[in-house]
Amino acid sequence: MPPRLPLQRPQINLSSIDLLSTSKSNSTLSSTIPFFLVPFLHTQSRNASILASLSDRPGAYNKRIRRGRGPASGKGGKSGRGSDGQKQHGKVPAGFNGGQTPEHIVHGRYGFINLHATEMSPLNLDTIQSWIDQNRLDPKAPITVRELLKSRALHGVKDGVKLLARGSEMLKTPIHIVVSRASQSAIAAVEAIGGTVTTRFYTPQAIRRIKRRQMHPYLSLRWDPVGINNPALMVEGCESLEYRAAGSGYEYRLPDPTSRSDIEYYRDVKNRGYLSHTVKEGEGPSLYFKPPVSEEQLKELRKKNASGRRAAKEKEENKLW
16 A cells, blocks of 8 residues: 655635635625635645655564574574573474364374384286286296396385286286285186296395395295296206205305294295195194094003003102102
8 A cells, every 4th residue: 555645735825815805705606615625626646756665564564583593683592482491492292282182182092003014015917917018027037026126017125025916817928926925816817827926935135135136036945946846947956955055156045934924824835835845745834733643543642641640640659758
């Protein structure tokens, strides 16, 4: 809004007014203007230089307080917090909402971070077929973690790769793939067209070394090519235990599982685990599997236990003190 200009009173010649009033004192005009309105009949005019002096009205806005930037702002030395103490150094807690009820009380706490969970990178069958069509994967060679990372089919693999069955109807090329885990529908889709799926154990450090070509992508000490019986995964010299123990020509040797859950997973033929050949006929993948006992064996065990109890009782009775 432009500033208001002071009213400028026009210069009025009183002598001319007196003459006018005396000469026409006897005449009555309907358009006569009162005398007291004469000073206000002038037209207001503005100078063009006002455009160069336009500014906001006082109090239109407040300047930002610059704290801790020197004494000029008045808040430079101690930023308006005073001397040492809790009021100078203290801060509001995280999640403080200005005094209203905190969000964790209104909505409650839920969920947790599982520190022991394994983070598997998903790999779908339609992605594999698309990469094969683009000549980014060779279906004649085994598809391992190294090929998947090199072709950029996966990014940032942490604990392993899980094969999933999305787009299974698009898979037309037989493949031989080695991954950490695989769903049952993905295994069925790959084997239906003549391919094979093998699951094996990986660690995050092993995946990094495989990517740097410091470790073989699937050969390890417990990898038995005779037991696995997959010609597509055969490597020259892999039948020798000494060759696998030496790292299969690489700087490091691929580790095998040590925990019970991992060993039982890769012992299961349903998961196409690379340790499934170690399970004897009639047994299960569980490490605590006990073969069923026949009736005759059960009777023998009962007789043996009964005789042992009688001998212990007789020995107890023959004690002198």
